[in-house]
Amino acid sequence: MNMDRRIVFILVALAVIIPMLLSVNLPVSVSEPTQKFYDYVEALPAGSTIMIAFDYGPSSLAELNPMAKALLKQCFDKDIRVIGITLAVDAPTLISALIQEVAAEKEAVEGEDYVFLGYRPGEVQVILGIGTDIASVYDTDYNGTAISEIPMMQNITNYDQIDLLVDFASSDTIESWIIYANVQYNQKIAAGVTGVIIAQMFPYLQTGQLVGLLSGILGAAEYENLVGAPAKGMQWINVESFVHLLIVVLVIVGNITYFIHRSREE
Amino acid sequence: MDWNLIGIWIAAFLTLSIYSVLYQDNPFYRFAEHLFVGVSVGYGIVLSIYQGLIPFAWKPFEAAVTGESFIGFIKLIPICIGLLFFARLSPRHTWLIRYPIAILIGFGSGIAIPNVLRANIFEQTRGTIEPFADIYAGTLTGWGIFEAILMVVGVVCTLTYFFFSVEHRGPVKWLSKVGIAFLMIGFGSAFGNTVMGRVALLIQRVDFLLGDWLNIIS
Numbered sequence: 001m002n003m004d005r006r007i008v009f010i011l012v013a014l015a016v017i018i019p020m021l022l023s024v025n026l027p028v029s030v031s032e033p034t035q036k037f038y039d040y041v042e043a044l045p046a047g048s049t050i051m052i053a054f055d056y057g058p059s060s061l062a063e064l065n066p067m068a069k070a071l072l073k074q075c076f077d078k079d080i081r082v083i084g085i086t087l088a089v090d091a092p093t094l095i096s097a098l099i100q101e102v103a104a105e106k107e108a109v110e111g112e113d114y115v116f117l118g119y120r121p122g123e124v125q126v127i128l129g130i131g132t133d134i135a136s137v138y139d140t141d142y143n144g145t146a147i148s149e150i151p152m153m154q155n156i157t158n159y160d161q162i163d164l165l166v167d168f169a170s171s172d173t174i175e176s177w178i179i180y181a182n183v184q185y186n187q188k189i190a191a192g193v194t195g196v197i198i199a200q201m202f203p204y205l206q207t208g209q210l211v212g213l214l215s216g217i218l219g220a221a222e223y224e225n226l227v228g229a230p231a232k233g234m235q236w237i238n239v240e241s242f243v244h245l246l247i248v249v250l251v252i253v254g255n256i257t258y259f260i261h262r263s264r265e266e
Numbered sequence: 267m268d269w270n271l272i273g274i275w276i277a278a279f280l281t282l283s284i285y286s287v288l289y290q291d292n293p294f295y296r297f298a299e300h301l302f303v304g305v306s307v308g309y310g311i312v313l314s315i316y317q318g319l320i321p322f323a324w325k326p327f328e329a330a331v332t333g334e335s336f337i338g339f340i341k342l343i344p345i346c347i348g349l350l351f352f353a354r355l356s357p358r359h360t361w362l363i364r365y366p367i368a369i370l371i372g373f374g375s376g377i378a379i380p381n382v383l384r385a386n387i388f389e390q391t392r393g394t395i396e397p398f399a400d401i402y403a404g405t406l407t408g409w410g411i412f413e414a415i416l417m418v419v420g421v422v423c424t425l426t427y428f429f430f431s432v433e434h435r436g437p438v439k440w441l442s443k444v445g446i447a448f449l450m451i452g453f454g455s456a457f458g459n460t461v462m463g464r465v466a467l468l469i470q471r472v473d474f475l476l477g478d479w480l481n482i483i484s
Contacts, residue, residue, distance in 0.1 A: 062470030195463030207393030
């Protein structure tokens with residue numbers, strides 16, 4: 001039996017649209033990797049510095065923007081200073097807008113509470129360069145202000161002054177951060193990644209090379225829940241559950257139909 | 267003129283154009299696809315010039331020429347080596363490309379090999395064995411002990427599957443079969459997470475269409 005694949009597309013569309021219109025709310029529990037991530041940030045004292053690498057472009061906004069927003073809110077609430085950078089060439093405009101949106105909501109001051117340094121080409125060279133001197137890689141921030149004129153960067157030279165590095169990644173950049181920043185400079189790293197690469201990241205969590213891990217839209221929902229700022233992550237994971245349910249049903253129906261068809265042929 | 271509104275309508279049109287391929291291939295889909303590729307490449311090139319070429323090559327060189335800082339002249343060395351990549355355009359001078367490639371491979375290997383070995387081999391081996399020290403010390407729960415043993419069984423069996431120096435017969439065959447089972451579970455997990463990621467992309471676009479464009483949801 002062959003079903004027109006467009007019927008599957010319509011079913012998936014309905015499984016997304018109907019729960020979204022009805023605003024269904026399902027409970028969200030918190031997994032251990034997300035809890036570890038949250039606890040580590042929560043334990044940092046006010047005045048600490050986190051470097052966030054927003055290593056994703058428009059195609060991964062759906063999964064990574066919600067968790068990035070939740071972390072930024074937590075940092076600004078706790079007076080943790082944020083240095084934003086990106087290794088993705090198509091990210092700077094989007095990330096700049098994202099940081100400014102959260103900063104405006106939390107009344108964080110640019111240059112004092114946060115700074116966005118933008119993009120520099122050469123993944124490994126950037127990671128290693130930050131270990132020597134941030135100013136050797138980023139002489140200005142994204143707006144063109146000289147790094148020597150930014151108040152919060154006055155006492156920050158390299159990884160020694162960064163308490164945690166967080167990589168929000170949709171590709172293998174997280175492995176580069178681990179291989180060069182963690183191994184060479186002993187930098188503590190946490191990660192938020194897309195569902196596609198999450199399976200590759202768990203070994204690093206088990207060994208402690210990652211201090212915490214957020215997995216896709218589920219990780220975003222869990223983190224929003226912990227931070228106490230429910231937003232798109234929690235809204236979308238509810239819809240996601242209905243689509244997953246539909247896919248499981250389709251897989252079961254497909255297999256039953258296949259076996260019936262095969263037994264009839266025999 | 268409300269540019270934000272115009273932006274939302276353009277984004278909605280392009281989103282629907284891309285999803286229209288689910289019905290069948292059509293000119294709207296091809297227009298949106300080509301536009302995406304063109305804009306992405308153009309944006310990438312412009313950004314690489316302004317965030318890479320100008321601050322790291324042009325400005326230091328300009329400063330050296332104007333006498334501000336002579337360090338720019340030193341940067342001429344890597345700039346010239348980098349320009350050798352264009353030697354490929356001339357059949358007579360193609361051999362010159364070997365120099366920048368040799369430097370890149372030399373630098374890349376030298377910096378990567380010790381770090382990769384430590385991050386992906388030594389640390390992972392330590393992570394696999396370390397729980398047994400906790401078992402010996404009596405600090406692991408029953409579930410923790412099970413996890414530690416399962417992990418070692420998984421690692422040994424999966425490595426056995428990729429061990430081709432002996433014929434897979436007898437005990438080796440069964441170890442490798444267990445290894446295949448672990449691999450299948452790994453692939454299943456990766457596939458499930460991939461589905462989650464792809465569905466999230468759809469949800470975000472539907473959220474945009476129903477919220478920002480049609481204002482049906484808040």
